[in-house]
Amino acid sequence: MRCDVVAVGTELLLGQIVDTNSSWLGEQLSLAGIDSHLQVKVGDNQARIVRALRSALEDADAVIVCGGLGPTHDDITRESIAEVMGAPLELRDDIAQRIESMFTARGRRMPANNLRQAEVPRGAEPIDQRRGTAPGLICPVGDKVVYAVPGVPYEMTEMYERAILPDLLRRAGSAATIRSRVLRTWGESESGLNERLQGVIERLEHEGNPTLAFLASGWEGIKVRLTAKAGTADGAASLLDRWEREVRDQVGDVVFGTDAETMESVVLGMLKDxxxxxxxxxxxxxxxxxxxxxxxxxxxxxxxxxxxxxxxxxxxxxxxxxxxxxxxxxxxxxxxxxxxxxxxxxxxxxxxxxxxxxxxxxxxxxxxxxxxxxxxxxxxxxxxxxxxxxxxxxxxxxxxxxxxxxxxxxxxx
Amino acid sequence: MRCDVVAVGTELLLGQIVDTNSSWLGEQLSLAGIDSHLQVKVGDNQARIVRALRSALEDADAVIVCGGLGPTHDDITRESIAEVMGAPLELRDDIAQRIESMFTARGRRMPANNLRQAEVPRGAEPIDQRRGTAPGLICPVGDKVVYAVPGVPYEMTEMYERAILPDLLRRAGSAATIRSRVLRTWGESESGLNERLQGVIERLEHEGNPTLAFLASGWEGIKVRLTAKAGTADGAASLLDRWEREVRDQVGDVVFGTDAETMESVVLGMLKDxxxxxxxxxxxxxxxxxxxxxxxxxxxxxxxxxxxxxxxxxxxxxxxxxxxxxxxxxxxxxxxxxxxxxxxxxxxxxxxxxxxxxxxxxxxxxxxxxxxxxxxxxxxxxxxxxxxxxxxxxxxxxxxxxxxxxxxxxxxx
The missing domain is CATH 3.90.950.20 (CinA-like)
Structure with missing residues (x-):
């Protein structure tokens, strides 16, 4: 399974905003065992967006498009996907009403522009918006698929996890649940960790699941990430539990926390306790x-x-x-x-x-x-x-x- | 003139490193009046790098390739460009000697691998390395050109400014010198600045040079950037001086510094004085x-x-x-x-x-x-x-x- 990424926005090309979305998606896709071989930034220009999408669809099974779903005239991702699908855009009343009610709830009148966000290419399925006004889109193109998500990272990540990843895994014919756990370390070099974990790494390579990766994170230390695949979330968690213990048996002295914990949150927690x-x-x-x-x-x-x-x-x-x-x-x-x-x-x-x-x-x-x-x-x-x-x-x-x-x-x- | 960017490195696709090089290049190119319509990330895979280069050369006059010039087996930008040029790689003695002397100066022996960095496609010109071991490359492809620079930002930016930008401007037939100046502001919204500068903006639009742009920079405030084009550096500087005064006449109270000055460096300087x-x-x-x-x-x-x-x-x-x-x-x-x-x-x-x-x-x-x-x-x-x-x-x-x-x-x- 290969899923490429197209990030849309002239501000990305001008360097006014750094495209961190495709980096995040690349990491998530690789965690799920999905290849992402090409990631493209393109400006707010319909001909060039259409060309980037067609070119990506030649090689990839799926494409995620980030950005260009806003209400203004230069937000043209919807139009571009519709052109690639050869389908007209249709105004969806249910989406329009939901957007309008979001404005009403904040005591504001919905600008007419926002109705554009309720347009969906015929044959595509909207992805509910939970954090912003723009819904995402799941757009079949032959036996391939284009997903559209907003460019706002906070909206994008939520839609990816809730709607896109499950759809991708379903298409890949994988019923697997993928979970990862990060052990945060300080005080040992990457080669030092590698040496101390040599035995664990060899056994993991033999078993093939979970996988182990080192992520050097500068002055945040080195992260050791375990990624497990299993039929259920519980199954994945128990694999992670078991191998976390194996890793800690070797390098427990330099592990200061897991996942979202930071050195400062850990130290404050220890003192508080x-x-x-x-x-x-x-x-x-x-x-x-x-x-x-x-x-x-x-x-x-x-x-x-x-x-x-x-x-x-x-x-x-x-x-x-x-x-x-x-x-x-x-x-x-x-x-x-x-x-x-x-x-x-x-x-x-x-x-x-x-x-x-x-x-x-x-x-x-x-x-x-x-x-x-x-x-x-x-x-x-x-x-x-x-x-x-x-x-x-x-x-x-x-x-x-x-x-x-x-x-x-x-x-x- | 259009110059697209290809960033090479599997670590970019996996999200282990965020590609900030192409954002920086996009900003610099736009300052120089050069369009950059497509920026691509591709992994360390020769077939895909070649394909990305060929595809970029179809539309753009020039392409800058960042990364993949290191000494290891997965650094294959040189080979990929040679394939696109249809030219063999040739070992350049002068470059090999320079790399070897860099190692000698540090009291180390040069690993044989590093000789790869002395290879240049026939017909290409190397760009002297001043900060690292990898030279850059200027590679003509028909009447177009591919530039290769290391992925290390500190090496890349120096080569861009010293060798690539002048070459691009020469190809664009522009003898112009481009200079910009940033006025840093705090305490006024973008729309407020826009309103107060309306008269200046209208006159600048009429004259066409310098140009003025607002760059919202979050908790660093809003930057007002003037970019001037002139026959000489002095000519550009005097244009910038004149229009900086015009801008300060309107919004001088919210301007706290210029260019690399920060709020903290300005306050410390005032106290020290x-x-x-x-x-x-x-x-x-x-x-x-x-x-x-x-x-x-x-x-x-x-x-x-x-x-x-x-x-x-x-x-x-x-x-x-x-x-x-x-x-x-x-x-x-x-x-x-x-x-x-x-x-x-x-x-x-x-x-x-x-x-x-x-x-x-x-x-x-x-x-x-x-x-x-x-x-x-x-x-x-x-x-x-x-x-x-x-x-x-x-x-x-x-x-x-x-x-x-x-x-x-x-x-x-």
């Missing part, structure tokens, strides 16, 4: 650690606050660090203790380092010292060397420091 | 303001630090805010004064607000109070209502608060 509050002192990262933690809804139950001690005097005067060099493990421990005390927190986490481009007090760019102060007053510290430009080094510092805290909490309070 | 230091107190943004300021190299000359007072007690105990509701203009002013005092800064900037999803103390999500304390002890405050989800509201708060500080400093210290 233990009834502990957190205070932070940051220098090199300048507020990024606190900024990321506070992006998690509910962070206020754990995080008391943060002192960004960018100037050395703030470290001395506010946090009580001894005067002297400030990129040292001792300074990091004293900053952590200061954060606990000043912010009235149970646990203190501190970062001091050099992001560059220049060295500071003889300390090279890329150096990060992390200090942790625990409720019983014990203070620990560590030093890591991080690569990258200023921005990359700072981002790597954030996740490195949070991972150090995660390990410290796991080691026992 | 006046010999003032800054202290911050953040609540709703949780460290994001300090995090962005400290991403500017040299921020330490201005920024003393920041107190992220996420818990109300930190506002009361550390910053000296009066006990009571904490999302008020009074609390914002007291936080700003507290930041000045605690951090030993000349100027204090404070943010308190509700990001949501829930209301807090009866204050609705989207509410932001900004407080500013100046060196003479005067304190001012303002309240804005911001749209969006939690993350968007927080990012909009960062730029809104920095813009308030920018305006306050301009109004006179």
């Amino acid at each position: 233990r009834g502990l509050t957190l205070g932070i002192a940051e220098s090199v990262t300048g507020g990024l650690v606190a900024g990321r933690l506070t992006n998690v809804p509910g962070a206020s139950a754990v995080l008391r606050g943060c002192v960004v001690s960018y100037a050395s005097e703030v470290k001395f005067d506010v946090l009580g660090v001894e005067r002297g060099p400030v990129v040292t493990e001792q300074a990091a421990r004293q900053m952590a203790a200061g954060a606990r005390r000043v912010l009235g927190a149970d646990v203190g986490l501190a970062l001091t380092g050099v992001a560059g481009p220049e060295s500071q007090d003889g300390v090279e760019p890329g150096t990060l010292c992390v200090g942790i102060a625990m409720p019983d007053g014990t203070e620990t510290s560590s030093t890591v060397r991080l690569p990258g430009t200023r921005d990359v080094m700072r981002q790597l510092s954030v996740i490195s420091a949070l991972d150090a805290l995660r390990r410290r909490i796991e080691a026992g309070t | 006046r010999g003032l230091t800054l202290g911050i107190a953040e609540s709703v943004t949780g460290g994001l303001v300090a995090g962005r300021l400290t991403n500017v190299p040299g921020a330490s000359a201005v920024l003393r630090g920041c107190v992220v007072s996420y818990a109300s007690e930190v506002k009361f105990d550390v910053l000296g805010v009066e006990r009571g509701p904490v999302v008020t203009e009074q609390a914002a002013r007291q936080m700003a004064a507290g930041a000045r005092r605690v951090l030993g800064a000349d100027v204090g900037l404070a943010l308190t607000g509700v990001a949501g999803p829930e209301s807090q103390d009866g204050v609705e999500p989207g509410t932001l109070c900004v407080g500013i304390a100046m060196p003479d002890g005067t304190e001012t405050s303002s309240t804005v209502r911001l749209p969006g989800t939690r993350d968007v509201m927080r990012q909009l708060s960062v730029i809104s608060a920095l813009d308030a500080l920018r305006r306050r400093i301009e109004a006179g210290t």
Whole structure:
């Protein structure tokens, strides 16, 4: 089964918007075992959309078209598909009424333009709109099919999962349910993970299901993704459970979370479970650690606050660090203790380092010292060397420091 | 002149990497007055790359191929172009020696694989590699042309600007120099800018050069881009100077910077020029303001630090805010004064607000109070209502608060 993608919109060609839809679809299709060999961006021009669709249908069994379903005159995906089908557009009363009622519910009058969104090529089936005003379309072309979805990612992804993927799997004659699980890791290279998982990988290759893939995700670490196929969702889940255990048996120490969990949500959750509050002192990262933690809804139950001690005097005067060099493990421990005390927190986490481009007090760019102060007053510290430009080094510092805290909490309070 | 783009790489189709190269190229081409009507992603498969190139050459005058120039067996862009040209690949000694010397300079031995990067289809011209090991290629196909560049953005952009754009303009018979300038704005909607610039836009449309475009950039504000064409770089620059003045005459109050300037670099520059230091107190943004300021190299000359007072007690105990509701203009002013005092800064900037999803103390999500304390002890405050989800509201708060500080400093210290 091969399903290509056509993204429609002149703004994509002009680089005003980056086409992330086809990347997302490519990943989802490959998870489902469907090839996507060609992905095309084309402008709001009917002749060129029609040509791109015809060309894609020559090689692929299915084509997903994203975008061009809006109400304005340059939204011409419906017309283009109708031309490829050789079918007229027909106004569907039921769709028109639903769109009108969406406007009414918001106390607004529906502009006449929006009626265009109720047009469906004869022989096509609409896909209910749940998040926007534009319905999607399932359009048979001979024994092949063109799917149309809105270009808004939030509307597109929902329609893909609800209507398109099941239809594709049905056409592929596959009754399989596909589920994947991501184990998020930090602290081991891709080749290191590969080596430690060699035995698991060989057994998986032998069995063929689930499959295992590494996804390097920069300063978010490396993801290990298991994808299982089974007759039922429960069957897939139990396969994933079993192989997740196998993977954790080998590399459990570097797995910090699964699926949508992030390092910050995991650390906040661990502290919350233990009834502990957190205070932070940051220098090199300048507020990024606190900024990321506070992006998690509910962070206020754990995080008391943060002192960004960018100037050395703030470290001395506010946090009580001894005067002297400030990129040292001792300074990091004293900053952590200061954060606990000043912010009235149970646990203190501190970062001091050099992001560059220049060295500071003889300390090279890329150096990060992390200090942790625990409720019983014990203070620990560590030093890591991080690569990258200023921005990359700072981002790597954030996740490195949070991972150090995660390990410290796991080691026992 | 039409130049289409083919991005090569199976990882692009699988969604492991988002293709930002063709978006960047699309923007650059349109700035140069060159159409790009079709942009294609294709995997590492010679038959499909050849087919994509042939199909693009049917309609376009030129095609830029990104990626597939590496040293490994799945890098087959060279072979694919040679097939399209009907020409053999020839090993170029001069290129081989240059690649080998790059390895020698790093004290490493060149793997034999890398010799592949010294192969050039007969009749093609290499483009010197300055940033990586892979040279680019200029490959005539009849009276059309295929350009090949590495997929690494940093290598690709340099080759485009140095070798491809001049070659394209020469082929287009254009001796023009194209320059653009971006005026960065905050605080006015796109339709508001459009209305205020109506007279300028009409005159520009009449004259045809420079052109003016609005680029909505989310929480970075709206960019107004002027693009001028002239016989010389000086001629283009003087056209841009003249029309920048015309634009500023109408909307100068919302222009905060030009080209690569950001709100944070502008605010830091204004403070530095006046010999003032800054202290911050953040609540709703949780460290994001300090995090962005400290991403500017040299921020330490201005920024003393920041107190992220996420818990109300930190506002009361550390910053000296009066006990009571904490999302008020009074609390914002007291936080700003507290930041000045605690951090030993000349100027204090404070943010308190509700990001949501829930209301807090009866204050609705989207509410932001900004407080500013100046060196003479005067304190001012303002309240804005911001749209969006939690993350968007927080990012909009960062730029809104920095813009308030920018305006306050301009109004006179």
